[in-house]
Amino acid sequence: MSDIEDIKIIDSVLAGNMQAYGDIVRNYQDRVFRYVRSQVNNYDEAMDMTQEIFIMTLEALSSFRRESKFSTWLYSIMVNYCKNFRKKSRRIFEVPLNVTRGDREIELQIPDERQDPEDSVIKEDSLRIVKEEIYGLPDDYRDILVLRDIEGLSYNEISEVLDINLSNVKVRIHRGREFLKNRLYARGLI
Amino acid sequence: MSGHVTFEKMSDLYDGLIPSEEEKNEISRHIESCPLCYSEFSRLKKCLGLCLELKSSMASTLDFSGSVMRKALFRKRRKRLFRFGYAAAASVLIIFGVTVFSGRNDIERNLAKLETENAEQVKEVPEKGHTKSETVIGILRNHKADITRVTGEYVEGRIPVSGYIGLQKDLSGRGINFGFMDDYLVPQTGWGMGIEEVGAGQITRESSAPYHQPDGQYVRFRVYR
Numbered sequence: 436m437s438d439i440e441d442i443k444i445i446d447s448v449l450a451g452n453m454q455a456y457g458d459i460v461r462n463y464q465d466r467v468f469r470y471v472r473s474q475v476n477n478y479d480e481a482m483d484m485t486q487e488i489f490i491m492t493l494e495a496l497s498s499f500r501r502e503s504k505f506s507t508w509l510y511s512i513m514v515n516y517c518k519n520f521r522k523k524s525r526r527i528f529e530v531p532l533n534v535t536r537g538d539r540e541i542e543l544q545i546p547d548e549r550q551d552p553e554d555s556v557i558k559e560d561s562l563r564i565v566k567e568e569i570y571g572l573p574d575d576y577r578d579i580l581v582l583r584d585i586e587g588l589s590y591n592e593i594s595e596v597l598d599i600n601l602s603n604v605k606v607r608i609h610r611g612r613e614f615l616k617n618r619l620y621a622r623g624l625i
Numbered sequence: 626m627s628g629h630v631t632f633e634k635m636s637d638l639y640d641g642l643i644p645s646e647e648e649k650n651e652i653s654r655h656i657e658s659c660p661l662c663y664s665e666f667s668r669l670k671k672c673l674g675l676c677l678e679l680k681s682s683m684a685s686t687l688d689f690s691g692s693v694m695r696k697a698l699f700r701k702r703r704k705r706l707f708r709f710g711y712a713a714a715a716s717v718l719i720i721f722g723v724t725v726f727s728g729r730n731d732i733e734r735n736l737a738k739l740e741t742e743n744a745e746q747v748k749e750v751p752e753k754g755h756t757k758s759e760t761v762i763g764i765l766r767n768h769k770a771d772i773t774r775v776t777g778e779y780v781e782g783r784i785p786v787s788g789y790i791g792l793q794k795d796l797s798g799r800g801i802n803f804g805f806m807d808d809y810l811v812p813q814t815g816w817g818m819g820i821e822e823v824g825a826g827q828i829t830r831e832s833s834a835p836y837h838q839p840d841g842q843y844v845r846f847r848v849y850r
Binding site for chain 2: 453454456457458460461464468469472473482485486489490493494561562565566569580584585586590605608609612613615616619620624625
């Protein structure tokens, strides 16, 4: 879907045809979900967050000034939402469940019986490792790597979405790539 | 080209960001000929290739549009409801405020009324040492005194010596200031020696004078406010 088509749909939504927004969701849901999934290591949470981003975008649609592409604007909302989510998550402390038996302290493990639906899609171990390693990257590198090497955004678009200058984008892309390459190499994947 | 190709150059080469064709060819030639740079560039390409593979496998497998639209509509309704709730709450507050304000006005009105009534009542109670002219005039009439003058400061009159004692007691008993003068020796037209002492219970030497005057004599007096 081109930017012109996006604008047509947006005009229709703003004119009162709310159902037209479904086309925008369908068009961008995979891209948004992939980015969110790279930020959150929980499938269900990523689903909720993706929906939340689309609802926020719909609510803010009237403030879209059309100075940039709709996709760039949507990605900005998505990136900021995830950034805020990370900030909030860091404030939550995880308390291990420990029990003392005799002299030993045993940590209780509560197994998650649910299967990650993605794992049935990601058959190959190599891709699972790549996913893990991307998730383990520092925030700045992960953001930029996902936008560039998974979503295929241009350097300029990334600059707009992340609100950083172009040379900074270049530096972060180089470092992020080098970081990931070294980690995958260390795990014998490349 | 001197030395190996930096990672930044390799990354730019991958993205097609080497500006000059000459430099691009030079870097490519070096990578082909240098085993170290070749393996490094191969790793980069493989790494980024895996990222692209991941893109196709990382999908939600679900259509969000339905649930997004449902949630959005629900929130819109909830917002409208909240807005209605706020409006209702604001109305209640305004009505409450008006009631309180008007109640306060009523209270203030009642207070003002009460104050007026009290003031009226206070006015009617003669202050000690001072009284209304009418009261004094009433007393004087009771004692059959002739009232000759009433001013803002005093009531002037005359009374036969025989009645003076009673008048003196009555006025003193009510704490009313009065003065008198012995003018039985002076012509009735003038003030003679003038007024002496003023104040209840302060009758001095002169007060006893009228008692010794012959019958038919009178005392001129002034009762002060």
